[in-house]
């Protein structure tokens with residue numbers, strides 16, 4: 293696999309790309325693994341001549357390797373890496389101008405909601421939140437100045453889906469579609485192939501995969517879009533350092549292995565919870581009872597590692613369960629190898645008003661699991677013991 297597989301005759305499979313894309317051996321030393329180029333500046337052979345690098349805000353070899361790897365994972369041509377998922381969201385919205393309008397999934401990530409409603413609004417950019425699970429209703433919100441449709445599927449924390457292919461097919465001329473693919477990961481879902489113009493990631497989650505590094509990326513096949521995002525990346529400078537790029541690249545190599553394990557474990561846990569008499573509701577696209585199970589089967593190659601549920605017994609019981617597990621750690625974030633539990637109403641969505649939470653069906657008794665890759669028997673036993681320690685009524 294010389295040259296990162298670039299001279300291989302047939303299209304390479306996902307994990308081959310994850311391990312090799314963009315990660316050629318160092319031409320100077322032969323180092324097999326991309327080195328951490330911990331340097332701010334690069335010595336020039338001559339005035340006006342570079343070896344492709346001059347200053348690390350603009351380009352850094354470790355970051356470039358990660359960008360090529362991430363582009364390859366999404367089936368994209370261009371990627372720009374950012375210091376966080378939110379910086380990547382801001383990078384994608386840098387294509388907008390004063391007077392533009394965004395349509396966005398109602399239950400998008402809280403930080404994205406905040407950026408749209410409190411920052412972009414001050415620059416004269418309007419946003420309308422809609423139920424994007426309905427493609428006709430979504431585009432009915434379009435105005436002459438609608439420039440962007442911002443999608444999250446599956447959504448957080450209730451795992452609602454939208455039909456990427458249908459939304460792309462029905463789009464009015466002149467609108468761009470952005471999919472925040474953080475929850476699914478490129479292993480399970482590839483929005484560019486379904487018609488999206490840009491994919492945004494918080495690489496902090498599944499791509500990094502070990503809860504040890506914050507990062508983000510914007511990926512596209514459109515050269516003009518890529519140039520604008522890269523311009524913003526250099527102009528604003530919210531770039532990841534070489535160590536963060538290295539850690540993210542290392543994590544991403546095992547994305548395929550991990551997503552299979554996350555999905556397998558989450559399916560077992562969702563079925564376990566659905567079979568309990570003391571659990572009122574389970575949300576997981578892999579359950580036949582999920583209202584969009586058929587869409588999930590069509591659009592995704594697996595159902596992912598996030599499960600949310602409402603135990604019977606109200607918010608007090610939910611709170612007690614969340615603090616009674618011994619393996620699942622009580623923490624925000626998701627997508628790492630370790631299992632986490634959280635109360636969206638009090639944690640990830642705590643900054644929303646009670647009315648906003650009610651509109652999104654984020655009740656005080658809802659719990660969200662980020663199912664890790666531990667042995668599933670241990671995870672089920674941990675949840676069973678937490679549920680049993682606080683008996684549910686009904």
Ligand SMILES: *Cc1c(COP(=O)(O)O)cnc(C)c1O
Pocket residue numbers: 376377378379401403404444448472474475493494495496497506507508
């Ligand atoms: C975490 C997250 C973000 C923001 O990413 P950061 O790395 O925390 O800045 C954006 N979108 C989704 C879906 C997320 O889960």
